[in-house]
Amino acid sequence: MSKKVYLVGAGPGDIELLTLKGMKLLNRADVVLYDALVNPEIFQFCKDDVIKVNVGKRKDHHLKKQEEINELIVEYAQKHETVVRLKGGTPFVFGRGYEEVRFIVKAGFEPVVVSGVSSTTSVLESFMIPSIDREFSDAYRTITGHDMKSFSEIVTQYHSRENLVIMMGIHNLKQIVFTLLEKGYPSTLPIAILSKGTCKDAQQVVSTLGEIEQKDSLFFEQMKQLTPAIIFVGQTLNATQELIAK
The missing domain is CATH 3.40.1010.10 (Tetrapyrrole methylase, N-terminal domain)
Known part of the structure; x- marks a missing residue:
């Protein structure tokens, strides 16, 4: 043997x-x-x-x-x-x-x-973000963000009930946001940068695609310091915000 x-x-x-x-x-x-x-x-x-x-x-x-x-x-x-x-x-x-x-x-x-x-689900849950929520979504797609050519070929169009879980993409955050907006993702769509999920020093930045697009170069350099980080894009973030509001 x-x-x-x-x-x-x-x-x-x-x-x-x-x-x-x-x-x-x-x-x-x-x-x-x-x-x-x-x-x-x-x-x-x-x-x-x-x-x-x-x-x-x-x-x-x-x-x-x-x-x-x-x-x-x-x-x-x-x-x-x-x-x-x-x-x-x-x-x-x-x-x-x-x-x-x-x-x-x-x-x-x-x-x-x-x-x-897997961090693809557990990190989201550590921030109380459901990958699937009956009110907001029926599907989620997990994809790498380190190769923008592949990313652009795979993510072709927006669907309001699909979330994106983007791994290894924090260094390409600016290009990712630009690509999504170019493909018809609404500027009001929520996006979260989830840093060091499940760990003691975990932190998150929640915004919208449109707001991120307007950020200066300093912001994107600061986001790179949050690595390892997952980028979450989708309406399901609204579920989290409703919980916070309550």
Whole structure:
């Protein structure tokens, strides 16, 4: 039987949102290769002598290329009994988990994926924003905002009962707002920048597309400092505002 290599979702930030299965694996891990967005408090669940390897990738600052990460996983698996690849959120959602799975299989090991709590829903909920609300919406679309060409090709037109959950788009906030307005999204449509959701230093900025469009360059530079952040666009934000009003 092949040795197992574990891809574990660390969740959105709050360590109490780590799954029980993930915690048990960290308890016995000999090596943990972890992402930049993983809360360092999570290592309290590890053995004292665990080998911790930071392979984080942030915008314009990659400690390791993906190919190097793949090779490191296999290298440690060849030498140690329990190797955990700890990924922010859940392994296959806006990560490169499947590339790692392919490499692990090719090297003769068995990959085991342990799902985590995805930030695509949990961050919204931490700010009391429903991704679906019977009064305001029937659907939500989750999309990356780091590639504006792809974003523009995928988001083609406005639907009043669909929300957008835009990941990794804070550095392109100005272009995203411009693109949405150009495609017919109303200027009065609510938008929220949700920073560090589920964590102690979480904060949000709520506005409209039209108001954001009028902001100066200083505002957009300030928004970049809120990373990691999710951009939420849609009428469902009105549900949150009604709750606040009450």
